[in-house]
Amino acid sequence: MGGTLSGLSGGALTLQLNGQQSLTRSANGPFSFETPLEDGSDYAVTVTSAPAEQECAVEGGTGKVAGADVSSIQVRCATRTYSLGGTVEGLRGTLELGLGSERLQVTANGGFTFTTKLPRGDTYSVEVKTLPAGQRCTLTNGTGTVAGNVTNLSVRCLDWYTLDTHQAASVVIGQQDFTSGFPHQADTAGANTLNGPLGNPVLAGGRLYLSDQNSNRVLGFNGVPSANDASAAFVLGQPDFTSIEAGSGQENLDGPAGLASDGTRLAVADYRNNRVLLYPALPASTGATPTLVLGQPALDTHAEDCGRDDLRLPKDVFIGHGKVLVADSGNNRVLVWNTFPSANAAPAELVLGQQSFESCASNDATGDGTEDATPSASTLFGPTGVWTDGTRLAVVDTANSRVLLWKSFPTVNGQAADVVLGQADFTSRATGTTASRLRIPSYIASTGLQLFVADNQNNRVLVWNQFPTANGVAADLVLGQPDFTSDTEASPPSASGFSQPAGILLAWPQVVVPDASNNRVLVFTSR
Secondary structure, three states, X not given: OEEEEEOOOOOOEEEEEOOOEEEEXXXXXXXXXXXXXXXOOEEEEEEEEOXXXXXXXXXXXXXXXXXXXXOOEEEEEEEOEEEEEEEEXXXXXXXXXXXXXXXXXXXXXXXXXXXXXXXXXXXXXXXXXXXXXXXXXXXXXXXXXXXXXXXXXXXXXXXOXXXXXXXXXXXXXXXXXXXXXXXXXHOOOOOOOOOOEOOOOEEEOOEEEEEEHHXXXXXXXXXXXXXXXXXXXXXXXXXXOOOOOOOOOOOOOOOEEEEEEOOOOXXXXXXXXXXXXXXXXXXXXXXXXXXXXXXXXXXXOOOOOOOOOOOOOOOEEEEEOOEEEEEEHHHOEEEEEOOOOOOOOOOOOEEXXXXXXXXXXXXXXXXXXXXXXXXXXOOOOOOOEEEEOOOOEEEEEHHHOEEEEEXXXXXXXXXXXXXXXXXXXXXXXXXXXXXXXXXXXXXXXXXXXXXXXXXHHHOEEEEEOOOOOOOOOOOOEEEOOOOOOOOOOOOOOOOOOOOOEOOOEXXXXXXEEEEHHHOEEEEEEOO
């Protein structure tokens, strides 16, 4: 029994015949097992060991002896090669990656593997060749030396909005056209009207949720409207579209502000009821009610206080990455729950802007209950907007006319911020109208790369195309104004102007902005 060995290098190869006879060779060429087999016997030749960086395969190694010596067995060895792959997250579209001459089309999130394999010791360089439309993708661990299968290539894709300064909106919600701005279109409340919309909208489960603050309701639309004067499909906080009375029961709202969703649940900052309402599933019809409340012991109480389980005039809420964050504006702090609450009045686990849960004065770095002469990196004054990607944190510190950024999520009460926007340093709080100044900003949103801030009293939205990492960084783009030094209020309204914008939703390719004093919501479309 024998054959030919080829491709062997760098060590010895051991073959085995029928699990019994062994044969070791260190060079290419003919081979033959010592003991012959009887005619008619079955035979099977296998590789039991090979050089560490070689893969050897047997061809024609099984059969039956048929009256003659078997000399046709081929054992071919080749250098061992290793696969290269990793994971993609956030992808929306088609991404092309390159490894040498290979081009790999990736169309879904999750794992990917190149067809090309490389031997140990070879260097590799993977590149992003083509980006998906409307996204920017970052590759990590893209270069290295092969020491085994490469599995740690990591691609993260984020939405990218291409907008123009003073761009006109494509759609208006709450008004018949872009030149109208009366509350409820100068008539009674309806499914297509608004009165002082305020807070970040939510798009989840294919539904758009808008907080209509002065009508004490949240309107639900079947997606982001594509035409002006669209009508909502359902309403929360009211029994019908014509009712606007405030209330403090489970089915009521009083001045709702910011909204939030983690994709399966909805949260509402119920401003004048001093609470945050939590819906266990995304509401889809009029009359849907929350099942949990933060800031109150029950769904029919509305007292304000300063404590670990209290709220006073909350303006915004964020749910996601396993956390719940509330901008407890009246208590000059942000409360953090590191897990989703399961009971009413669940106590917060972390407080920012204050040294303890019992301190609630503005700009009070010492926690003595008295406002300091200047703000600091650890204080807040009427915060109204919160955002996090699970690592970084952004808080709109409204009355200090600034935005505070933490590079990693805080872990101790009163932890100081790392970066400030709108001011040159942490002790300044002057207002201004430039690319690097703010005037009473309200809400915030981010893709994780681009950062959007509703600069309320400057009647504009500022956009940073790179997430800021240094104090006082200037914005790259402005919506609502022709330049960074204008602050004109859009009165009468127009398609490209604001009157106190108070919220931002990033829902590719749309940027949705509640234009509070014009009683409408503007929808901008990325080009």
